[in-house]
Amino acid sequence: MKTGDRKFFAMMTLVKSKLKTFIGGIHPEDDGKLLTKGKREVSSTLPSTVYLFMSQHIGAPCKPIVKKGDMVKKGQLIGEAQGFVSANVHASISGKVVDVAPWPHPITGIKSPAVIIERTEDDSWIEGVNENFDIDHISPEEIKQRIQSAGIVGLGGATFPTHVKLTPPKDKVIDTVVMNGAECEPYLTCDYRLMLDKPHEIIQGLKFVMKCLGCKKAHIGIETNKEDVYTLFKDVLSNEPQIKIDLMEVKYPQGAEHQLIKALLNREFKPTQLPLEVGAIVINVGTAFAVYEAVKFKRPLIERLVTVTGNGVENPQNFLVRLGTPIKQLLEEAKATEVANKIIFGGPMMGIAQGNVDAAVTIKGTGGILVLKDARQWKSHACIRCGRCIDACPYGLNPSELSVMCEAKEFNLAAENNVMECKECGCCSYICPAKRPIVHLIKFAKAEIAKQRVKV
Amino acid sequence: MQEKVSMSNQTQNNNALIVSASPHIRDMESIPTIMWAVVLSLIPAGIAGVFTFGFYCLYVVFLSCITAVITEVFILWLRKLPVLSALKDGSAVVTGILLAYTLPPSVPWYIPVVGSFFAVAIAKHAFGGLGNNIWNPALAARAFLQVAYPAVINSDWRTLTQHGIHKLVHNITQVGAEGKLLDAITRATPLAKEAGAETYHLTQLLMGNIPGCIGETSAIALLLGGMYLIYKRHIKWYVPAYYIAAVFVMVLILPPQVATPWIKNPFYHIFAGGLFLGAFFMATDMVTSPLTKRGLIIFAIGCGILTVLIRFYSGYPEGVCYSILLMNTATPLIDRFTKPRLYGTKGKKA
Numbered sequence: 090m091k092t093g094d095r096k097f098f099a100m101m102t103l104v105k106s107k108l109k110t111f112i113g114g115i116h117p118e119d120d121g122k123l124l125t126k127g128k129r130e131v132s133s134t135l136p137s138t139v140y141l142f143m144s145q146h147i148g149a150p151c152k153p154i155v156k157k158g159d160m161v162k163k164g165q166l167i168g169e170a171q172g173f174v175s176a177n178v179h180a181s182i183s184g185k186v187v188d189v190a191p192w193p194h195p196i197t198g199i200k201s202p203a204v205i206i207e208r209t210e211d212d213s214w215i216e217g218v219n220e221n222f223d224i225d226h227i228s229p230e231e232i233k234q235r236i237q238s239a240g241i242v243g244l245g246g247a248t249f250p251t252h253v254k255l256t257p258p259k260d261k262v263i264d265t266v267v268m269n270g271a272e273c274e275p276y277l278t279c280d281y282r283l284m285l286d287k288p289h290e291i292i293q294g295l296k297f298v299m300k301c302l303g304c305k306k307a308h309i310g311i312e313t314n315k316e317d318v319y320t321l322f323k324d325v326l327s328n329e330p331q332i333k334i335d336l337m338e339v340k341y342p343q344g345a346e347h348q349l350i351k352a353l354l355n356r357e358f359k360p361t362q363l364p365l366e367v368g369a370i371v372i373n374v375g376t377a378f379a380v381y382e383a384v385k386f387k388r389p390l391i392e393r394l395v396t397v398t399g400n401g402v403e404n405p406q407n408f409l410v411r412l413g414t415p416i417k418q419l420l421e422e423a424k425a426t427e428v429a430n431k432i433i434f435g436g437p438m439m440g441i442a443q444g445n446v447d448a449a450v451t452i453k454g455t456g457g458i459l460v461l462k463d464a465r466q467w468k469s470h471a472c473i474r475c476g477r478c479i480d481a482c483p484y485g486l487n488p489s490e491l492s493v494m495c496e497a498k499e500f501n502l503a504a505e506n507n508v509m510e511c512k513e514c515g516c517c518s519y520i521c522p523a524k525r526p527i528v529h530l531i532k533f534a535k536a537e538i539a540k541q542r543v544k545v
Numbered sequence: 546m547q548e549k550v551s552m553s554n555q556t557q558n559n560n561a562l563i564v565s566a567s568p569h570i571r572d573m574e575s576i577p578t579i580m581w582a583v584v585l586s587l588i589p590a591g592i593a594g595v596f597t598f599g600f601y602c603l604y605v606v607f608l609s610c611i612t613a614v615i616t617e618v619f620i621l622w623l624r625k626l627p628v629l630s631a632l633k634d635g636s637a638v639v640t641g642i643l644l645a646y647t648l649p650p651s652v653p654w655y656i657p658v659v660g661s662f663f664a665v666a667i668a669k670h671a672f673g674g675l676g677n678n679i680w681n682p683a684l685a686a687r688a689f690l691q692v693a694y695p696a697v698i699n700s701d702w703r704t705l706t707q708h709g710i711h712k713l714v715h716n717i718t719q720v721g722a723e724g725k726l727l728d729a730i731t732r733a734t735p736l737a738k739e740a741g742a743e744t745y746h747l748t749q750l751l752m753g754n755i756p757g758c759i760g761e762t763s764a765i766a767l768l769l770g771g772m773y774l775i776y777k778r779h780i781k782w783y784v785p786a787y788y789i790a791a792v793f794v795m796v797l798i799l800p801p802q803v804a805t806p807w808i809k810n811p812f813y814h815i816f817a818g819g820l821f822l823g824a825f826f827m828a829t830d831m832v833t834s835p836l837t838k839r840g841l842i843i844f845a846i847g848c849g850i851l852t853v854l855i856r857f858y859s860g861y862p863e864g865v866c867y868s869i870l871l872m873n874t875a876t877p878l879i880d881r882f883t884k885p886r887l888y889g890t891k892g893k894k895a
Contacts, residue, residue, distance in 0.1 A: 117570060275570065347888060359889035430563055437569040444564045464563050468630065470576055471676030475831040476781075476841075485888040489836055490880075507887055515568035522574045523676070529566035 108313060109352040110338035113483035115516045117341055121276035121437070122314065124398045124405045130282055132409045133422055135208060139181050139413030140192050141167065143202045145452040146242040147249045148174035153204050159186045162215035164389050167204050170240070176250040176453075177240035179389040180215075181411040184208040193448045195434050195455075196441055206413075218387045224297075232301040232384050239383035240390050240453075244375035245269060245280075245344065246435060248454040251376055255301050257365045266299050266307040267353055267364070267371045270322075271337060271344030273312065274436030277457040279394035280374050282407045284311075284318045287378055288325045294377035295332065297384045302370070308353040309334040312343055341438060342514045346371045348483055360484045360510040375456070395419065395451055401429030401460030416449045416458055423460070431464030433457075438515040467524035478517035478527060484510060488517035488527045495530035500541070503534050511535065576675075579779050580635035586770035587642050587826065593753045593763030598650035602759045605648060605657050610641030612661035620670040636675045640664050643683035646760025646822060647866065648690075652697060659693075660686040680873045681830045684866050691866075735807075735817035736862040744806050750816035761819040771825030780829035783838065784845045788824040789815055791849020801857045808857075820852065823865035833873040840876075840883035847872045 144150035151168030155161060161180040168178030184206045191200035237252035257263050268291075272280040284291060299307055311319045313336050322334050337343055337352050346364050349371055350356050356367040364371050372380075375393060382388040391412055398405040403424035410419065416432070433440035434449070436457055443449045451458075478488035486507055494503040508531055517527040594602045617637035621628045644660050664686035672678040691698045735745045735755055745755050753763025761767075774780040796811040807813040814820070828834065828848050835844050848868045855864025 115572070118573065119570075357889045359887065362889065430561055431569065432562055433567075433569055437567075439567050440569060441567070442562070442564045442569065444562055446562070459569070461569070464569065465571075466563060466565065467571060470634075471674065473576060473676045473831050474834070474836055475579070476836045479836055479885055480838075482885070483888065485885045485890075487836065487885055506884075510887060513567070519568050519570065520572050520574075522572070522576050522579055524571060524575060526566060528568065532566060 108338040109310070109335050110340055110343065111348040111351040111483055113481055113485075113516065114340040114342060114348070115481050115519050116339070117275045117438070117519065119275070120314075120339075121398065122278050122281070124276070125278040125396050125407055126281065128278070128282070128405065128407050130286065130394055130407045130409050133411075133414065133419055135182060135212065136411060136414040136418055137208050138187075138415070139206050139208070139411060140415070140450040141178055141181065141204045141206065141413040142192070142194060142450075142452055143168045143178060143204070144194070145178060145248060145412070145454065146176040146240075147247065148172070148176070148253075150202065151175060151178050153189050153202060155186050155189070155204060157186055157188055160184070160209075161186060161206060163212060164218045164391060165215045166238075166389075167206075170237075170250075173256075174250060174253050176242050176252075177238060177389070178204075179240060179391050180204075180206055181391040181413050182206060182208045183211050183213065192450075193445065195443060195449045195452065198444070203413075214388075218389065220386060222385060222387065224293075224385055227297075227300075227384065229301045229303065232297050235384045235387060236297075236301075236380055239379070239388065241376065241379045241383055242390070242453050243373060244379060244393060244453065244456065245373035246274075246439065246454050246456055248452075251372070251380065254365075254370050254372070255298065257302070257370075261365045261368070263302050263304060263365060263368055263370055264306060265354060265369045266295065266302065266304050267349055267369050268295050268307060268309045268377060269344045269349055269371055269373045270309055270311040270315070270318065271349065272315070273339075273341045273343040273345075274438055274457075275341070276398050276459050277396045277436045278398075279396045279407050279456050281315055281318065283378055283394055284315070284374050285321065288318075288321055290381045291374050291377045292322075292325055292329070292332070293385070294379070294381035295372070297380050298370075298372055298377065299331075305331055307332045310337050310343070310349050310353050311335070312337050312339045314339045341516065342483060345483070345512065345514060347512075360512055390453060393451075393453065393455070395455055396457040397423040397460070398457065399429075399433075399460040399462075401426050401431075401462040410451050410455075412453060413450050415447075416443075416451060417446055419451075419458060420446065420460065425460050426462055429460045429462045431459075431461040433459040433461070435459070438519065439513065467526075469525045470523040472525060473523050475522060477520045477522065481516040481520045483514065483516065484512060486511055488531070491534075492517075492525050492527040492530045495534035498534075498537075500534050500538050503531075504538050508534055509538065576636070577634045580639050582774065582777055582779055583639050583826070584635055584642065586773045587639075587646070587760070589766035589769045590646065590760040590763060590822070591642070593766040594646070594650065594759040597754050597762055598759065602645075602650050604654075605650070605652060605759060606642060606645040608654060609645035609648075609657035609661045610638050612658045613637040613641030613644070613665050616662050616665040617670075620666055624670065624674075626674075631675070634675070637665055640669065640682045640686075642760075643681075643826060644686050647683065647687045647758050647819065649698065649757075650759050656690060656694060656697060660690045663689050676832055678832055679876075680870050681827050681833045684827055684870050684873075687866050688870060735813070736856065745817070747812055747816060750813070755817070757817075758819060758822075761822040764816045764821045767821040767825055771821070774825070774829070780825065781838070781841055784829045784834070784841050785821075785824035787842050787845035788828055788849045788852075789820065791846045792820060792852055795850055795853035799853060799857055814853070814856070818856075818863050819865040823848070823852075823869055827865075827869050828872070833876060835876050835879045835883060837880075837883045837885055840879045843879050843883065844872050844876065847875065 149171040155167045163183045165180045167180050170177050187207045188205045192203040194201045241251040242248040358366045395410045432443045511531050614637045664682040668682040668685035669678045751764045775782045793811040796814045801808040851868030852864040
């Protein structure tokens, strides 16, 4: 059904939908999830070489603690977190360090330090990890310590170190943990598959987070296009009254922190603020699963689910992938067609288009690789002031005027009009009939303003 | 760029990847789809016009559109802009139709030609083209014509037969509709305030077999088109709603200067004259109206108040055109004071 029709019928019924949601946002017409919805996770073949970046998270890059020629084992610490806002990096395969050298980073595009490991036959864990620990009497500090040493970051894509989230400032009280099962980004289904296959583990991970923070309440938000997950979780949670689960409207960006908290808890906070301002923290289901693995087995974060999909692959899959795997290998396994003309790290709304497939490797935040064979480039037109972007902006910005200001390089004016509050969710660019590259212009302006501020 | 991509595609695959900022998918709606939907929605009113006034109307609309398109091509060429893509977006056709709809059915041929040229060349492109114009091009041109050719625009439907060129056309319409139509167009417009001007029945006003401009007489046909645009979400329902409601209320509140039988009848004011055309198709012009919902509501109410003020207290019988133009002028001001609320804050500014 077309967006217009859907909204029209919603308007006609005049019944306010009981589903939880937020104001603004968009309904992408083709969400592409059907391609991989039915695909169970499959392990990709072990890569012969992995490239592990020292910076796979928000915050300070790690310091490599191995050197060329060293032998490492799976799960061994190879990059040590520098400072508090940083996350450890571990070897994802056993093998020999062939180099510690700069390598082009798939998100920033800039060459940044990476540890390159060539695989040896053996694929066993380093000692001390992968044991079944007693978790009944574990202390909150121990939980946090294990999460921190496992190098867990937000796996929804933001890659914010999780242990930092679990250490709120003293004056803030966190009363609710919100778990994001929305997976609002079109095409991606890795969270969906994880929720279907590992509900108990995810809930256990969530409970660890709750225990760590001393929270009594948790909310789980699921979009209505994943009703099977909802019923499954309802079942699993039948004896857990402290964990509430809600269905939410299918809308992008339903899974973003602000929108999720608005929908589930009806609390608002400024775009640049963190959820802890309103006494909540948000974790992704993938993160909850990683937390479970880290706390129960002391397994460091060395693999994750990656949806490889799009009309440019013949065999779309949800792969269980070791970090640092070259995406060339994944594309081969998914049978990428020769005519693909756009390869995106992440989903179609916020993903980063890759210029060079040969160098790109997966990192902790890679939830999907989208391969398109008929990607278009749009010619942009002057703004016709239709106001659709304003209706769509979930953060109450004026993308129309901001884009004009950024285009004219009036950065101070843009800053006055809250350009720095933009989260780059892409709703404005998506909906724009003049096909203006609004997010592109705003990203540019934000970078320029940040540069100016550093100078001053 | 796209050519380059396809060329290198054949030779070497991996170098041909498109790199662009997110998002990588876009909505299907574009400027052309919106503009052509507007054209489509204007067709019922045009059919009603031809039905009421005869086929000469079609000729006026056609002349107006053709001139608009030719002017668009010419100006784009002068400005060294891509001609074809701008032409395909259909905005020139919309301007042409809207202008023709605001003209009396029997205007001499040069009126739509001059008007269309003014609309596209001066009102639109002199200000920077689609998206940058301050006033609705069709209305600006209509105002220009009213000043430049007052005799033709203001009293044309009664001096029809004086234009020799129209006699022939008249004969055709007469044959086609057995004289009934001619009868309709030789009378005064429903909003005329002179003594002896006729009053019309509300059903007449709804159906549109009354004197008036080509596209404004049939309220039902305009409503049909307007509803289609609202359904397609190309216009916001609250703009025409608040505009019409404001007219309704103002007619009830304000004391009129002249006493005609209908002057205090709000329904008469709503259905007669160009209010429906203005409310559904001109006040909703995206380019020249405010951006936010609050802004649009202020804009629509302002249009309504001004319309009644002009109808009651000025020399003009009709106030829709000037009220919208005046509110167009106020649009940047309205925008400045109706900024959207930054999420998570209460006040105007963060």
